[in-house]
Amino acid sequence: MPDGAWSLFFAYIYKLCLRRILTMKIFTAQQIRDADAYTIRHTPISSLALMEKAAIACTAWICRHYNEDTPVYIFCGMGNNGGDGLAITRLLRNRGYNAVAYILHHSTKASDDHTANRNALQQQYHAAVNDIPDNGLLPQLDRNALIVDAILGTGLSRPVEGWIAGIIQQLNDLKPQHEIVAIDMPSGLQADASSINNPVIKADQTLSFEFYKLAFLLPENAAFVGEICILSIDLSPDYIAQTPSRFNITDAFQVRSIYRPRKPFSHKGTFGHALLIAGSEGKIGAAVLSAKACLRAGVGLLSCHIPRCGYQIMQISAPGAMCFIDEQQDHSSGFHNHVLTPEAAAKFKVIGIGPGLGTAAGTSWALEKLLDHYRQPMVIDADALNILASSPALLKKVPAGSLLTPHPKEFERLFGKTANDEERLKVLSQHAVERQLNILLKGRYTAMAFPDGSIWFNATGNPGMATGGSGDVLTGILTSLMAQGYSSQETMLLGVYLHGLAGDHAAAALSQEAMIAEDIVEFLGKTFLELHKLKPC
Ligand SMILES: NC(=O)C1=CN([C@@H]2O[C@H](COP(=O)(O)OP(=O)(O)OC[C@H]3O[C@@H](n4cnc5c(N)ncnc54)[C@H](OP(=O)(O)O)[C@@H]3O)[C@@H](O)[C@H]2O)[C@@H](O)CC1
Numbered sequence: 232m233p234d235g236a237w238s239l240f241f242a243y244i245y246k247l248c249l250r251r252i253l254t255m256k257i258f259t260a261q262q263i264r265d266a267d268a269y270t271i272r273h274t275p276i277s278s279l280a281l282m283e284k285a286a287i288a289c290t291a292w293i294c295r296h297y298n299e300d301t302p303v304y305i306f307c308g309m310g311n312n313g314g315d316g317l318a319i320t321r322l323l324r325n326r327g328y329n330a331v332a333y334i335l336h337h338s339t340k341a342s343d344d345h346t347a348n349r350n351a352l353q354q355q356y357h358a359a360v361n362d363i364p365d366n367g368l369l370p371q372l373d374r375n376a377l378i379v380d381a382i383l384g385t386g387l388s389r390p391v392e393g394w395i396a397g398i399i400q401q402l403n404d405l406k407p408q409h410e411i412v413a414i415d416m417p418s419g420l421q422a423d424a425s426s427i428n429n430p431v432i433k434a435d436q437t438l439s440f441e442f443y444k445l446a447f448l449l450p451e452n453a454a455f456v457g458e459i460c461i462l463s464i465d466l467s468p469d470y471i472a473q474t475p476s477r478f479n480i481t482d483a484f485q486v487r488s489i490y491r492p493r494k495p496f497s498h499k500g501t502f503g504h505a506l507l508i509a510g511s512e513g514k515i516g517a518a519v520l521s522a523k524a525c526l527r528a529g530v531g532l533l534s535c536h537i538p539r540c541g542y543q544i545m546q547i548s549a550p551g552a553m554c555f556i557d558e559q560q561d562h563s564s565g566f567h568n569h570v571l572t573p574e575a576a577a578k579f580k581v582i583g584i585g586p587g588l589g590t591a592a593g594t595s596w597a598l599e600k601l602l603d604h605y606r607q608p609m610v611i612d613a614d615a616l617n618i619l620a621s622s623p624a625l626l627k628k629v630p631a632g633s634l635l636t637p638h639p640k641e642f643e644r645l646f647g648k649t650a651n652d653e654e655r656l657k658v659l660s661q662h663a664v665e666r667q668l669n670i671l672l673k674g675r676y677t678a679m680a681f682p683d684g685s686i687w688f689n690a691t692g693n694p695g696m697a698t699g700g701s702g703d704v705l706t707g708i709l710t711s712l713m714a715q716g717y718s719s720q721e722t723m724l725l726g727v728y729l730h731g732l733a734g735d736h737a738a739a740a741l742s743q744e745a746m747i748a749e750d751i752v753e754f755l756g757k758t759f760l761e762l763h764k765l766k767p768c
């Protein structure tokens with residue numbers, strides 16, 4: 232290739248990487264409007280052309296997923312979301328689809344781009360434009376038609392009510408005979424606030440522009456959002472780069488830039504010695520899963536503190552791990568002895584505690600003693616969290632920089648009930664900031680809150696991981712990465728991503744149903760290889 236072509240190629244790859252990094256940001260509805268306006272002001276693209284770009288991307292997606300025989304009904308509002316719908320109707324017609332637009336007059340004034348697209352559609356395909364009167368009655372729809380929801384997008388300014396709410400209800404009632412594809416947002420869903428008890432379209436698929444919206448990542452909105460596809464419409468990279476966002480989503484390139492491949496002359500001392508405190512009678516499996524994950528995620532040395540009943544089980548299941556055997560048969564109560572002096576504590580790069588630990592009185596007592604002496608960041612999970620939840624004074628003693636990994640029930644025990652998911656995120660972040668802790672809240676999109684107030688979501692993982700022991704595996708991975716010298720924040724971002732991706736590989740090989748927590752450990756190897764192959768951006 233000539234030199235000029237190479238530099239063009241590299242510029243293209245750089246732009247691609249930059250765009251990937253930029254679109255990790257989750258903007259508010261207002262910031263998205265600003266991005267839109269900035270792009271129109273600072274690049275040679277008009278607002279109508281931007282709408283056309285959005286419509287072209289949606290049309291291409293629809294054509295890839297539905298054939299020309301599918302009747303398409305497009306319900307359009309009076310704003311720019313409706314404008315998108317009208318443009319999509321025209322573009323689908325151009326491609327031979329029987330697409331018809333229905334306009335809902337929820338406002339007396341249409342946006343300029345809505346009007347321009349209405350005129351363009353009417354001029355080319357007069358019969359494709361219909362108005363729905365405000366009696367709120369839906370037209371008769373052909374069987375198995377596709378419904379496109381372009382009623383309301385990020386311009387939603389209040390909960391939907393009245394006859395528009397009635398239309399949303401009627402459209403939802405048409406499922407499952409008809410699938411619904413929402414443009415940008417399912418109508419009625421607020422981008423940045425809870426929509427609990429509001430009328431919202433229940434989309435099977437949401438085609439959204441440029442960014443994930445916060446609402447898409449909240450469990451309470453799962454029934455509205457369906458599958459998500461983010462379509463790029465080339466909003467200004469300058470605006471995106473210079474605009475701070477509190478919420479972000481991790482991606483492969485970001486975690487690749489955190490991941491540090493091993494240097495040829497490194498030795499087991501380079502990768503740290505971790506102490507894992509886990510297991511009680513009947514729950515030694517949790518300790519084993521965690522230990523195996525810790526070893527597979529690359530720790531240099533691993534010691535496990537376990538009750539007497541777990542000794543043989545651990546040595547046989549995870550021969551790579553060393554064992555400290557507690558005096559107690561069925562639970563651990565002497566693990567604080569490892570850290571009574573600073574010299575003893577310094578032996579371990581990190582302590583991971585919790586999986587299957589139990590909440591016996593002796594265990595709670597030892598945890599209190601441990602927290603009295605140990606000031607390094609720890610990884611705290613499961614029963615260790617339950618013990619902390621029962622004592623606010625103990626929670627205060629957790630060393631700054633520690634990682635707390637509650638699932639929703641443990642979170643509620645620790646920090647109390649909340650009215651909705653948005654409020655729960657606020658509480659999550661507030662505790663991370665005030666206590667200088669890194670706290671994740673497990674789920675489909677695990678939310679990770681950091682002491683600087685930022686919240687990162689993870690998108691890897693699948694429902695196959697909803698099986699006992701998956702969380703124990705995560706604790707092992709996080710403990711391992713901390714031991715290897717990753718910072719608390721790096722550990723969380725990288726560890727949660729790897730855990731989910733290993734789960735995705737396990738599901739692809741074995742099915743979501745048949746995969747079990749051990750399989751997440753088994754597929755960590757494939758996951759590291761995949762990460763290693765990526766070039767950091
Ligand atoms: N930024 C981008 O990346 C790009 C964005 N694009 C698209 O633009 C969309 C945003 O468009 P938008 O700003 O015109 O808002 P939109 O969602 O159509 O709603 C506004 C209308 O709804 C009304 N209204 C509000 N609440 C209501 C309620 N509860 N019940 C009833 N009515 C309600 C409000 O009227 P009013 O409040 O005055 O009554 C107004 O008429 C975005 O989602 C995307 O699809 C792409 O085209 C290109 C690039």
Ligand SMILES: Nc1ncnc2c1ncn2[C@@H]1O[C@H](COP(=O)(O)OP(=O)(O)O)[C@@H](O)[C@H]1O
Binds near residue numbers: 638697730731
């Ligand atoms: N539907 C899902 N999509 C993605 N990840 C999931 C899903 N269900 C569970 N997980 C992941 O599996 C893990 C389950 O953890 P946890 O509930 O603590 O399990 P356990 O206590 O049985 O070890 C979490 O990391 C969670 O994010």
Ligand SMILES: [K+]
Binds near residue numbers: 381417
């Ligand atoms: K919509």
